[in-house]
Amino acid sequence: MTPRIHLLQGDLTRETVDAIVNAANRGLLGGGGVDGAIHRAAGPALREACRAIPEVQPGVRCPTGEARITRGFELPARYVIHTVGPVYRGHPNDAELLASAVRSSLETAVAHELRSISFPAISCGVYGYPVQDAAAVSAAVVAEQAWALEDIRFVLFSVDAFTAWRRVFE
Numbered sequence: 720m721t722p723r724i725h726l727l728q729g730d731l732t733r734e735t736v737d738a739i740v741n742a743a744n745r746g747l748l749g750g751g752g753v754d755g756a757i758h759r760a761a762g763p764a765l766r767e768a769c770r771a772i773p774e775v776q777p778g779v780r781c782p783t784g785e786a787r788i789t790r791g792f793e794l795p796a797r798y799v800i801h802t803v804g805p806v807y808r809g810h811p812n813d814a815e816l817l818a819s820a821v822r823s824s825l826e827t828a829v830a831h832e833l834r835s836i837s838f839p840a841i842s843c844g845v846y847g848y849p850v851q852d853a854a855a856v857s858a859a860v861v862a863e864q865a866w867a868l869e870d871i872r873f874v875l876f877s878v879d880a881f882t883a884w885r886r887v888f889e
Contacts, residue, residue, distance in 0.1 A: 731874045805820075
C-alpha cells in the first residue's frame with residue numbers, strides 16, 4: 720500500500736488521525752514547542768502515562784531516534800507517538816538520528832495497526848535542525864518503503880517549515 724502524503728500548515732494538536740507524533744525530549748514529561756502544546760492539549764493524564772513508561776537510564780524514557788506510544792487522552796488523535804530527534808550539531812549522524820526518529824514513529828504506527836499519522840517538523844524548533852534538511856530526511860524515510868498506512872501527514876506550524884516540506888515533497 721502506498722500512503723497518501725499530505726502537507727498542511729496548522730496546529731498538530733487539532734489533527735483527527737489515529738496518532739500524532741510528539742517531538743519530545745528524552746524524559747517524555749513535557750517541554751516547550753510542540754511537546755508542550757501536545758501535553759497541554761492532551762491534559763494531565765498524558766504526563767502520567769509518560770511517567771509510567773520505564774526509564775531506560777536515569778531520566779531517559781525514550782532515547783534519541785526511538786519512539787514510544789501513549790493514548791491521546793483529550794486530543795482528537797487516539798494516540799501520541801513520542802519520538803526524540805537529535806539536537807542539531809552539524810555532525811554526520813544528525814541525519815541518521817532524525818531518520819531513525821521518523822522511521823521509529825512509522826514503525827510504531829504500523830505495529831499498532833494504525834492507518835493515519837501526523838508529524839511535526841521533528842528537531843526543527845529549539846533543537847535547531849535546519850528545516851530544509853529535516854524535510855529532505857523525512858521525505859527519504861517516507862519513500863523507503865510502502866508503509867502500511869493510508870495517510871501520512873506533515874502538519875507544520877511555521878510558514879518556513881511548510882515551505883521547506885512543500886519544496887521537498889512536490
